[in-house]
Amino acid sequence: MAGALYAIGLRVFLFGLNAASILGHRKARQSLTGRRGWPERLSYAVQAAEKKRPGKWIHIHCASLGEFEQGAPVMSALRERVPDRPILLTFFSPSGVESVPANTADHVDYLPFDTAENMRLFHKILPASDTVLIKYELWPNLLESRLSEGAKIHLIAARFDANRHPANIWGRWIRKKMARFTSVLVQDSASAGVIAKFGIHAEVAGDPRMDRVRDTFHMEPSQAVQAKLDQIAHWMGNRKMLVTGSVWPEEWKVLRKLIPRLSASGWCLLCAPHEVQGQTARNWASESGFPRSTQYLDCPIPPSDGLILDEMGVLKHTYALGHAAIVGGGWGSGVHNTLEPAVFGLPMAVGPNIGGFREIQSLQSIGALTVCPSPHEMIRTVDLWMSDAPPEKEGKAGADWILDNLGAAKSIASRILNV
Template structure:
């Protein structure tokens, strides 16, 4: 038996040594590829430039006083930030003396939220590695580390565990196709064991974690995005230029985060029904080339940035193209019905909750399977998926828009409360007793 145990221990050690070697190779290829692409790709260049001399910059900008406490929150990109934001702002409100560091992996998050006022410092997360993780945590000295939804970095998590730093995952969601749940996935599973607590969105995720013997530190508390959209709705402010655009005798389709596949369908439908409908469209990409394409699709349109509250709306204008970011969550409120884009892409739809919170029926493309809230909202008849123009045509004129909107809004209200559950954990564990 003793010989067998030694052999088993050797096999496990050999496995992890092999996976560490593979992980080093992965890091070399992955991070190296991004830096290589930075020569011609703007997004990759931002990723690389934002990490240059990170240690020196962090040492200059982040000073911890004796007895001071801090929270480090990491988000992959903008969507994860919106999930983590309610928790971040609640922590800051209840513990105003606690310092907050916010990191992003992707330029899509950092470049848009680098001026966010709710954190003491915002930066790119340095590349994962033993030296970087140690140096980063030596400077930051977090009392609490928060990872939002996903992005699991081996060396950061291992170093946090080594220091006994409270580390939580919020709004986590797991699928059985992920490496954690495969027979060969021990290395990845080990990352999950580094967390102090995992707050997951649904029971299915909790069952998957239990299947790999992670259950005593798991709580099902839902998605913090519900809390975020409710907060946005509560503090909604009118947009004067849009209000001047709306005709009382016409309905309004608000289409948000659209891709070209969405826009082609919407254009075909809108050209047929513009006598009775107006359109407000906010594309996922707002670069000049794409805005010009939309202007060709919708000839009687005006750009949002060209509107002035003190000027009359251009004659015959029946479409506003939103050509800047940061407005969409307000604009859904004006819709008679809302279309959320991305459902014809591989990655799937964007945030349907931002529309549903205003009691609006939601239409999307067919790819919603990765998005729990969309799947569940569809079951309530508050959200509808389409795969073709004919389905869009039939749907808009068949459903009771007001009733469907009420069902969508009720779904959002029912699923709020994740932020409060996480804050209860933080308070029970007395993570900021000196804050």
């Protein structure tokens, strides 16, 4: 019964996706066109890997670029441990496929839509010995195709909340499949306790994003990114910089009210919209009079109180230049990545919708992050930073907290390979 309802729901979803694509929705079109020809690409990848890496395939699947931040350090640890085994990296969302370099794994592609027919063919072409799912990517037909052929499935970096899927009445069908997983590795003991109530054993392995952001801290940026950082540093001069990442319209309204304060305060503003591509960045640049970074690829950025960063792959490195940060999403679906500024010791402010993000709760408890219940409170917080100084001690506490929570990636890789 559940399987039949799922099949109907999937057909409705695909119909809606096609309709959205016809109406011009960019991501819907990318999702459809990007998946065309996947069997041929996958077959070619299998043939290409045979001579270079003769071992059994490992399949790592992430929903989008955000989840890849958790999967990337685990993938690196696996590559280090078993260099002879090829790795397939798949995404559901275009944000992952379009942003991750093709050489990140032996093959990077979209996960086919989760129809029974697609997944039978998917497994036939590439019968991965180990399938690693990041956080909550539980596609029923993918699971069944792998499990029925004896493949090992590992759910990693998972986090479960009471009464939320799959830990609710609607998750029974998925939980039956989860009970057949080789390993369920969760971020914290609270998640292990939630899923244990349904008879599923989970091990606490930590959050590999800590390793990921620490890698970023030590990483030497690419030549192109370093050139952009040098350009921003020259534009910034001796001023302090407020870095605002993954900014939605709600945060932009706050920033608009802060703009008149910048010139006299000795601060400048770097704003990275959540939607980098499209009209948003252009509109905000027009409203504020700020230049966009893509307008000045080979020449100095003109003097201004602010800069719109409309390029992918640069934001996480700009925190190294900053003195404080606002992380967007807190008046929308949820706050975005707070670990990226935290690792550089930046104090942070976010909106009120912190949901089940336990790292935000931890950073708040040590004073490294301020949750602002209203736009007025966020303006007040930033005003205090500008008139006095950002709380460096509290910012450092955030960086130290990340150091105290490293090591999940290697632990997870060992668990995957040793079961």
